[in-house]
Amino acid sequence: MVKVKDFEWIPGMTVKELVEAYRGIGYQSIELRKAADVIVKMKKDNSKIFLTFTSNMVTSGLRGFFSQIIKLGMCDIIVTTVGGIEEDIMKASGEQFSVGTFEADSVELHEKGINKVGNIFIKNESYMKFENQMNELLLKLYEKQKRWAVSDLLKEIGLTLNDEQSILFQAAKNNVPIFCPAITDGAFGFHLYLFQQDHKDFIVDVVKDFGNILYCTTHDEKKGIIALGGSISKHHALLSTLLNGGANYAVYLTTAHKTSGSMSGATTEEAKSWGKVKDESDIATVIGDVTITFPLTMIAAMEQLKEEKLLKSIEKEKTEEKLNEKKDLNKLKKLAKS
Amino acid sequence: MVKVKDFEWIPGMTVKELVEAYRGIGYQSIELRKAADVIVKMKKDNSKIFLTFTSNMVTSGLRGFFSQIIKLGMCDIIVTTVGGIEEDIMKASGEQFSVGTFEADSVELHEKGINKVGNIFIKNESYMKFENQMNELLLKLYEKQKRWAVSDLLKEIGLTLNDEQSILFQAAKNNVPIFCPAITDGAFGFHLYLFQQDHKDFIVDVVKDFGNILYCTTHDEKKGIIALGGSISKHHALLSTLLNGGANYAVYLTTAHKTSGSMSGATTEEAKSWGKVKDESDIATVIGDVTITFPLTMIAAMEQLKEEKLLKSIEKEKTEEKLNEKKDLNKLKKLAKS
Amino acid sequence: MVKVKDFEWIPGMTVKELVEAYRGIGYQSIELRKAADVIVKMKKDNSKIFLTFTSNMVTSGLRGFFSQIIKLGMCDIIVTTVGGIEEDIMKASGEQFSVGTFEADSVELHEKGINKVGNIFIKNESYMKFENQMNELLLKLYEKQKRWAVSDLLKEIGLTLNDEQSILFQAAKNNVPIFCPAITDGAFGFHLYLFQQDHKDFIVDVVKDFGNILYCTTHDEKKGIIALGGSISKHHALLSTLLNGGANYAVYLTTAHKTSGSMSGATTEEAKSWGKVKDESDIATVIGDVTITFPLTMIAAMEQLKEEKLLKSIEKEKTEEKLNEKKDLNKLKKLAKS
Amino acid sequence: MVKVKDFEWIPGMTVKELVEAYRGIGYQSIELRKAADVIVKMKKDNSKIFLTFTSNMVTSGLRGFFSQIIKLGMCDIIVTTVGGIEEDIMKASGEQFSVGTFEADSVELHEKGINKVGNIFIKNESYMKFENQMNELLLKLYEKQKRWAVSDLLKEIGLTLNDEQSILFQAAKNNVPIFCPAITDGAFGFHLYLFQQDHKDFIVDVVKDFGNILYCTTHDEKKGIIALGGSISKHHALLSTLLNGGANYAVYLTTAHKTSGSMSGATTEEAKSWGKVKDESDIATVIGDVTITFPLTMIAAMEQLKEEKLLKSIEKEKTEEKLNEKKDLNKLKKLAKS
16 A cells, blocks of 8 residues: 655756655545546547546636647547637637636726636637637638538647647647537627628538547547536436447546535546446545646656657757757756856 | 624524524625625616526525526526436426436446436436427427527427426526537537537528627627526626626526636636636635535525515415415424324 | 436525425535434434534524424434523623624724624623623522532523523423533633632532433444534534434534534544444435525424424424514515505 | 747756746746745745745655755754654654555555545554653653743654655754644644543643744845645745744645635745735645645756855755765666667
8 A cells, every 4th residue: 555655845947756746645635646647548548538627727827738649649639618719729829818816807808808717807809709719710611511510620820820829720730639529609609690691501511520520439449528517518428328338547636526416516426426437446636736736747658658758759959959958058058046 | 893793593484594593604695695785786776687597506495496487587598418418308398307416326227227417316217208309399490490599499499398396397497598609519409419410501500699689789788697506607697798798796596616716716806817707896606515505595685685676476376285285285284293 | 317307486485495396406405404314313213303503604694593403392402612602691691792894893893892603793791791690500509519510500590591492491401311422611610710719629520521412322222423513512512422323313514614624624424434324324414604504404494394283393382473564564564565 | 028938848948947847838837937946035035934834745755845945945944744744753664665556445555454545545553652651751842841832842843754755854853843733633632632521721822822833034124935735834934024024935736725715825925914024925826636736846947046156055965875876877777788
């Protein structure tokens, strides 16, 4: 049996070392370490990996991390909510969101044309620019065909974006489908509606897309789920694996608890009763804010996979370049101090 | 300023009296009392009322309460997730769910064909019967027309159900549209998909339904929102009122906190920054499990509205009958003790 | 197996009827109903009942309810934190706390001499009056004896208060000891310290009080625990029953979850591993704000015990008087409407 | 205004770099970054630093980290609950706790003599050994003097322990007082009681200890608080700084929310209304499990302080030795792979 181990900081400690130490600390740190292990396992086992997240995570700086994860081949299917798609497009066109505070006065913000998502602020202008983009985009799509499955439509949009850090761009480029079962639940939906008013034969076919997610994986393939937060993104991935015999691996990172019977709080353990994850599967549920826990978990997993050469080659030049930059910086710092 | 007031139980106390006492107790009880007040106000102000809930609440016994609320004219528009629609249909065909425990072993349950939602159990059979129903239903719908907006489709289904306690039935009967922006995210979606395989021109038009929810209310009408839990049901109602100038009243009952920037945890206060609720609006957020808090809040509001004769006439005979039953029971009890 | 049952409001519904309906609703409402059942059982089984709460609950209007519970013989031992004792004394001298909001600006409040506990406000003056009282009280106690066990000291104070709604008063009058293992953790502690400066032989003997709580119950007696919130009040009651062979019944009402290994979140289930509650014991954990859940749970239990004549006689005149008042009020209301 | 910044993993990333990136991610990661900043500031400002934690954190591997923090001069005063003191002593005598699971059956564990704290297991034997130690310890203390303030008593015990990773040992060695306002609320209390039965003049003077914590700091000194979790440990530190004019800096890491008015959930913002932290103070509240968040926050702060040579010299040889070990290990790993 693993023993609880006194944690000690070593200066210069890496994220990998800290998450390894979590194994012997306690409570959610133990679960987080387990989650990293499960992700390593699902990858080693050649699983098709579903990554699900909600729109507030795309509002945050995790957006760039998601696109990096796609680039590194760490996920095969994405499920998200439409807000995340909108904001990925906004950011791809250069819009920037600001760090604010939870306590900021909402009425004052509203008067300034600022929208609050927790402690992140989004300007109304960002939404207005998005509006203009959408009209053009939809016209191009419509010229190509009249009836679109959601994931096909999102891929097409992704290809038009020119931003390495965009989720839609990386997904399109790396053949990772993005599913969004409630595509109309946002500004995106409003623009689809306006467009349809002038183009009655324009159809967004959500039913067809059900087939697309269904045939992303097969009964025989190993399947893994990494679900961040709850909502329909989590549920849709689970449903899809369920219909294909259940997932073999599942990691949930969430702030919700199982005590209210909600989807957000439903644990990996509960999913077994549904056949949503297989009985013998490797599972972990970590309670905590994903802006903290997801980088930790994923970095720990990817560092290990990289060591074992199981990670899609990182664009080498870029990484080395960055590392060199860092070294140079360190050199400069040292010089500055001497 | 209202003073904190020592609470004292009076034998035979009614729910109305307890929730009135909450005004002077503290913390979430104060917020709950405020929520009841806001509901009374939105009704008195002739607001169009959006009621939103997630599927786990339909799994629970709140389902009958929701249909009663529709019947009593306490909501004008419903937004929910598809699981709730499925389960409402199952229950309308006589399926029953059981009270279990949170701790029940999920693997054992799975082997017995039982699915767990918190401490509620659903048999696989219930899903299988639903499957059979769906085929028939969809065929009838298809014969009528090929292209369906979601809320129209749900109304049509509601009319076929013969259960006074069904949400879909009461909604259809009382002209309360039900919106479900992710109609494919459940067994329902799978059946739609299977059906479309044989009927390629069958279309579920989610874009058209955006227009339906948009035109449910106008800029000039007063609008109120009662949002239970989070997810797209809450978000979709907020979006719809936002596009019509914002809600005037908003009550959120949820277990989530605003600290993680999630939709479930977003407060009524935060909604103001978006113009989702108007700045001057009356708002309340109550943290707690809705199976406990919603009956309390809603009963307190409805008792008061009833007193002021602002509640759609309750089927009088039925109520009186029940009250008489109760009295008889009390009489019998008293006799038994004497 | 109990079935989930469609909930339906009946106008005039009592708290007892609502909590009975909770049995078939779901999630925490089911647990709340179970908690009421466990309390009824512990009482019927003649258990010694520990009631524990934290100081913020005495800040709230639950204070009067706690004293009523003592008066009705529904608890035999109390464990709390010192803030609750201070505020009970303040309220007994006529101080009143106000209902505020969670969002009120703390800096502004501080400037006005107002202290915030969630959405309840306490004036600095209330603390200052308390100071004056304490000096006098401690001198009287000191004249009686030099070395005091905490619970003896609190009983003595209770007898000096003249307020039917005071916890300390009712506890003293009804021989219910109040334990407070961290008696110095508040303004009370500061005054004890100041007093000791001038009276070096004045001793508050916490060790001796350990014996007092230990001998409150025996191995052979049935023991029950009703723990509201967490902290040392919950832990101390558990510890005391543990040393006497474990509790037979346990009900926890809390907002905390077990996932962080905290005392507040530790469940009744976990307590079994410690022998803190007996393996075969009847237990229930309800997640939610006690200002909402405790009145519901306790009223449901007491209504049933009253019906079965197992409740210490309520001062009959008073109750009847109140009931008559209510009836008169109803009459007047009816007249007013006719 | 700081912008939200796309996060990108760089292989080999250090904890310092990750926590720096948190500044631009969102939600609680932003708050965590702020908390690290506040800790750096309080140290640079020569504040007296209060570190408070609850016993479950000593159960965990954070115990070693706490003692390292004392050794590095990062805290001046400790406040904790008695369970943590007991378990620190147990671990100092070689007892080991195990990593288990939250789901483990409590009744089975009880039969095996295992106690569960979340997902950490403690054997009954560990408690029995502690019992034997206590008798001896108390006799020695009694021989020295009859009346003990709690912090003096804990210092004396600390000096007898011979474990570099013990909190009590490091605290005693580094003149960091440990306060424990509810010293009897645990096995420790039981042993004090048994001892007093045979030594009636043995007194644990909690009132005197109030003076000790009061005079730890002065009005004029800068004061900082790092509070992990809630309970009396947090409250006692706040009370003590309040009486000395309020803290200048405050960092709370907790899983509790302010919505129920509890001490655990009370925010740094609310503390301002009490004068518990000064109005102009630098404050941060981070919601999350401290086993994850505290190492991150504290490492980030200490790395920066180390860089600026503001950290008490780490025993150099030891660190270098460890670093060399690590390098050797890496060499061996590389060889093994080649």
